Amino acid sequence: MTSKIGWVEYGNKAADNDWNERWADTLMIESRNKNKPFRSIRHSKRFIELREWINDRVTLDAYDNPRNTITLVDDTTLAISSSFHKARFFYLAPWILGVWLFLFYICSTSFWPSDGEIEYANYRLELKKERIERGIKIDKNDFIYHESMLGNDGKSSLLEYINAIRNYGTEGSKKWLYIDMILALILLVLSVGSTILFLRFPRVADIYFDRRRQVVYTWSFGKVLACHFENLGYREVSLGLYFVFYAKHKKKQYWFKDCMVQPTGRIHFNSEDDNTELMAIIFNFMDKGKSAVITGDRFECEPDKYYRYYLRVDEKPENFEQQLAELLKRDHELPELYTKHLF
Structure with a gap:
């Protein structure tokens, strides 16, 4: 795949080798999932529980291009692209x-x-x-x-x-x-x-991590999915990483809803180390700010070809703030829901 991210060519072999070398120093010595393969884990866990584990084992420097599936980094927001863009072409x-x-x-x-x-x-x-x-x-x-x-x-x-x-x-x-x-x-x-x-089918919205408000959100067909960062759930599978949000439900009023990202941007299998890298970037941003992730004032990638080929865009709901406020009032219930229910 070749695209331009942050005005740096994504897909250039020299650039990829440089990225692999700088990430090689952080490769995991110890697995998070010792008892069984992470692909078989069916219960979601609290994402915040990984903070200490990752901070003790992973050190990442700031770069002009954070790569992965990150589409935006500024003073308050880090955005991650949905995995559906490529899956739409490679599977559908x-x-x-x-x-x-x-x-x-x-x-x-x-x-x-x-x-x-x-x-x-x-x-x-x-x-x-x-x-x-x-x-x-x-x-x-x-x-x-x-x-x-x-x-x-x-x-x-x-x-x-x-x-x-x-x-x-x-x-x-x-x-x-x-x-x-x-x-x-x-x-x-x-x-x-x-x-x-x-x-x-509209272009799926990115997942946004808001450092100032310490919330994570996205939206789908006019419905907001969100929660406080401390209540965010996660689950690892062979294709990538699921984040679990709180959302309004037709029958149960409010229920959990997951969205998948692929840390490497690849359609094929993503490893535990790939997930760990993205997790470390997220914690760096939410805890320390953009200076821990990027060297410039702002990073915004140029979408790759799979991201651009849409006739419609899933626009941000007009009542976004109202929906977000309603979810954040109740999202303390979210961890209990996703830790007890199987996927």
Whole structure:
């Protein structure tokens, strides 16, 4: 992947090697999850509980480019990009393409005669013509299927082929035609629906860490997800890191809601060390400020190509502050919820 972050090329091998070298000094000697792989942990934990553990073991310097999936660092805010931007292209797009290709395959093989079928149909009509010229008595029903298939031009078409099967084909061929028509209709609905969803799904909001207010928040389709930093939950999986927020729920009034980030920005597996690096950056910012993360006054990355290809943006709710205040009144209940419930 190549993009520009903080006016520094992201994807340049020399830059990547430099980043790997500076992070190598902080690689973990001791695992946080000694008893079992972190990928199998299903209960969320309080993020704040990691502060002492990470501060004792990890030291990170400030850089002009914090990299990872960090999109913004200023006096009060650190923002992290959602993992959905790349997942949308690497997981959803291939599935949509596959459905379209399967639909075209069904249509080309089931609703259109092959070259061999057309050639054989023309042979049958030539045979009929020869027999008539020789005065041999023929049964028109023996040739009507192929005549209907070829039409007047001898080349066949979609409608001519379907009508030939429906009117003069065998019971078996009719059965498979109807099955293929139903399958094609289902695939068409799935293809069109998933394509519309892909194009119209809005760009997901970043996750924001507000140092001044000591809160963490994001939003989704007009609904705010937030909590105090001390109540934030987390859970580690093979694809990245889940942060657990408090949010309004239709049936339960208020409930926990998780959002995933991929610390390295990679779609494939992220390791525990990758998660640790991002966690250390977050604690540095929330405890010490931007000077512990960046060397400049402000850092804002230029979104990569996967971040830009959207027709819509999930805009910040107009009543954001009102929703945030309501959540922060109650988020002391959040740790008890996510530590007791399995994912």
